[in-house]
Amino acid sequence: MSFIMSVYDNLVSTAFESNLANVAICRLDTTGVVQQQQQQQHQHFASMLLLRLMVTAALVKAVCLYNGRFHPRSGCSGFGRCVIEDLTRSREVKAFQPQCKLLSSSRGLVGIYCKLRNMAPSGLAILIGAGPATGAGIARVLARDGNMAVALLARRPEPLNELVSSLRSQVSNGVIEAFPTDTQPSNLKKAFADIKSHQSFQGLKLRVAIFSIKNSSKKPFMEENFEAFMEPLETYVGGAMVFAQESLKMLFEQHGEQTLEEGSEKKGTLIFTGTLGALRANSQFSSYGASRASVRQMAQALAREMSPRGVHVAHAIANGRITDADNKETKSGKHIAAEAVGKTYLYLAQQEPTLWTHELDLRPAQEKF
Numbered sequence: 001m002s003f004i005m006s007v008y009d010n011l012v013s014t015a016f017e018s019n020l021a022n023v024a025i026c027r028l029d030t031t032g033v034v035q036q037q038q039q040q041q042h043q044h045f046a047s048m049l050l051l052r053l054m055v056t057a058a059l060v061k062a063v064c065l066y067n068g069r070f071h072p073r074s075g076c077s078g079f080g081r082c083v084i085e086d087l088t089r090s091r092e093v094k095a096f097q098p099q100c101k102l103l104s105s106s107r108g109l110v111g112i113y114c115k116l117r118n119m120a121p122s123g124l125a126i127l128i129g130a131g132p133a134t135g136a137g138i139a140r141v142l143a144r145d146g147n148m149a150v151a152l153l154a155r156r157p158e159p160l161n162e163l164v165s166s167l168r169s170q171v172s173n174g175v176i177e178a179f180p181t182d183t184q185p186s187n188l189k190k191a192f193a194d195i196k197s198h199q200s201f202q203g204l205k206l207r208v209a210i211f212s213i214k215n216s217s218k219k220p221f222m223e224e225n226f227e228a229f230m231e232p233l234e235t236y237v238g239g240a241m242v243f244a245q246e247s248l249k250m251l252f253e254q255h256g257e258q259t260l261e262e263g264s265e266k267k268g269t270l271i272f273t274g275t276l277g278a279l280r281a282n283s284q285f286s287s288y289g290a291s292r293a294s295v296r297q298m299a300q301a302l303a304r305e306m307s308p309r310g311v312h313v314a315h316a317i318a319n320g321r322i323t324d325a326d327n328k329e330t331k332s333g334k335h336i337a338a339e340a341v342g343k344t345y346l347y348l349a350q351q352e353p354t355l356w357t358h359e360l361d362l363r364p365a366q367e368k369f
């Protein structure tokens, strides 16, 4: 029994390692109940039924495990394989193009592991600040685990298009589009208009909008002049203001103006990626500190103003290095994995009005504070 459990545990961790957010586990125990052939049919039938149920219940991802035995000499080389073949042939499941694979242990225990993809996106995510670190990880998680279509915004078309191509190759059937823009009000407004009219996003409601641009400026205070000091404020705070307003307009256009009190559901989530500089500014970071702190305060004001109207506003203070990697540093808690930020944002987007997190303090386990 303990061996069986350890195989299950392994299969479950494989599922989690593969970033399956919604995991359904079924465990069938027919051992010793019926003759082997009947048992095979029984298990086969039950597995099929369960997997089909998962699909028709519109689970985006599912894992089905069972303790059937692997029979290399049987017609279709083992139960699991039969189940996978039948499953992928069945008409209602085919629509979702399940990616199934058979997992077997040296002791013959079998699990079936299925990812059900190709469902139409459940909504739209807009992220400005689409770069190779935090932005990439968030976008991948929203597209893959959140099943959202994703609009990615950044200034330089070339790296942005490269990022979009790379994400599309990593997320099967991911709907991910690029909208090069800076935070100048007219450019940002045009980007939102382009997103609204884009063919890939028709019929999709905005679920989450993320302001996550990288800005940095360091200068001895006595060398600052008014224009140089104001530039990060205009880009960063002004950009956050326009981005938030355009996102809110879209949410109200799509969901109406009804308040929660009047029966509205949650309309969407607006998230600002912050940093420690929003709380504590270092020497020579006067303009930077002012810009980060201002966006934090703006997020607070928006949360108070927009929550009753059904929009969830959150500000996340990330403290520590964020990298889009799964390596020793991220595993040991030295760095934050960008996908972990994405998973946290997806969780925020899924929160219901009964509990909305406003501010988060994100840090890797080994970060000193």
Ligand SMILES: NC(=O)c1ccc[n+]([C@@H]2O[C@H](COP(=O)([O-])OP(=O)(O)OC[C@H]3O[C@@H](n4cnc5c(N)ncnc54)[C@H](OP(=O)(O)O)[C@@H]3O)[C@@H](O)[C@H]2O)c1
Binding pocket: 128, 129, 130, 131, 132, 133, 134, 135, 136, 153, 154, 155, 156, 157, 159, 160, 181, 182, 183, 212, 213, 214, 215, 235, 239, 273, 274, 275, 276, 318, 319, 320, 321, 322, 323
């Ligand atoms: N990475 C970290 O270690 C870390 C740690 C703590 C907090 N954070 C926060 O996480 C956020 C993302 O930072 P990141 O370093 O991980 O970067 P990233 O997500 O890899 O990329 C951010 C992207 O923002 C884009 N951007 C910058 N200014 C812009 C503007 N005015 N308009 C539109 N796009 C703009 C840049 O692309 P273009 O140059 O093409 O515009 C850049 O690639 C930032 O708010 C940062 O403070 C990061």
